[in-house]
Amino acid sequence: MNEPYSPTAPRPPSGPRTSPGTMKMLMCFLAAFVVAQTIGTALFCLYLHMKTDKMEETMSLNEDYVFLRKVQKCQTAEGHKSTLLDCDKILSSFQDLQCKDGEGSKQQPKFEMQKGHEHSHSKGKNETTAAAERRQPIAAHLAGDMNSRKVSVLQWRKTGYAPMSSLISYHEGKLKVERAGLYYIYSQVSFCTKATTSAPFTLYIYLYLPNEADRLLLKGLDTHSTSQAYCDLQSIREGGVFELREGDMVFVNVTDSTQVNYNHGSTYFGMFKL
Structure with a gap:
């Protein structure tokens, strides 16, 4: 007895299927992660830059301290006898710094002198008025x-x-x-x-x-x-x-x-x- 022919039904996919909503949430999560990573990196770079500046400032202070210690030692008889210190060069550098500082201090009182000049000018005006009253x-x-x-x-x-x-x-x-x-x-x-x-x-x-x-x-x-x-x-x-x-x-x-x-x-x- 012959059986009727029927086409074979398509086989359903064997693996799990990802929905569009899940994909959208995953993309948002990845975008947020990238943004957070970028902000964190920028903040870390800023912190590193500030830390570097502070370290440079500290090192500069340490260098100044070391330089002053060398100057102090070179001003003693023991320092001049030391072969590790070039006292002539150190003292010469120190004198150059003093000369520069002296020039700055000479230039600085210009404003004070100007203020004094203005004060003397106003005082001179008052004296001129008083002199005018004496004349008249x-x-x-x-x-x-x-x-x-x-x-x-x-x-x-x-x-x-x-x-x-x-x-x-x-x-x-x-x-x-x-x-x-x-x-x-x-x-x-x-x-x-x-x-x-x-x-x-x-x-x-x-x-x-x-x-x-x-x-x-x-x-x-x-x-x-x-x-x-x-x-x-x-x-x-x-x-x-x-x-x-x-x-x-x-x-x-x-x-x-x-x-x-x-x-x-x-x-x-x-x-x-x-």
């Missing part, structure tokens, strides 16, 4: 300004021959100081007297105080002449040292301003800083 002292001298009306504060004017510092200003008969200190204040007033007047002629120098009564600094009196002449000239002069603050103002007043004589050099008012 803080002072003012004013001549009387004629006024026919009776006034409570005598008026003054600048003259070409008299000093007038920028640190002293003039405002409506008053001198104002722009720098505090000790000042000598002075004034002279010449006046024309008449025998018919019995009251004395009085000269006042006041410190102007805007918020309170003015403070009297100096006061001078002179009686009228008994001469029968129509007008007999007399004068009062006074002066003193006072401590003034910045912004203080002083002025001059008399009992009767219509009797003041304004001839050249007769009536004046001024101050200067001590």
Whole structure:
């Protein structure tokens, strides 16, 4: 009896089969391993480089120490007798190093000298300013300004021959100081007297105080002449040292301003800083 023919079924593979997921994990692991190996190698190289630098520095220090020990030994009689040391060469090298170091130390103070120069320059500026103040002292001298009306504060004017510092200003008969200190204040007033007047002629120098009564600094009196002449000239002069603050103002007043004589050099008012 004939059996029907059937083809032989394909035989399954005998070995285990690797899945794609496993291959992917294996590749990732290999890549991570390579990266870690590279980083580790780089860190090791860096560490080795730093270690080498430190060893070179240590060896350099050791060489310096050994060289100094040789110099020290060569400076003794025993070292000169030793045949293992070339003391002439060692001492010559040491002297060369000292010369180089000396040149560096000579060049180094340049900045300090420059700083000292700047300091002396600023000091010189201050000395120049002080010298300028000595050449141009803080002072003012004013001549009387004629006024026919009776006034409570005598008026003054600048003259070409008299000093007038920028640190002293003039405002409506008053001198104002722009720098505090000790000042000598002075004034002279010449006046024309008449025998018919019995009251004395009085000269006042006041410190102007805007918020309170003015403070009297100096006061001078002179009686009228008994001469029968129509007008007999007399004068009062006074002066003193006072401590003034910045912004203080002083002025001059008399009992009767219509009797003041304004001839050249007769009536004046001024101050200067001590």
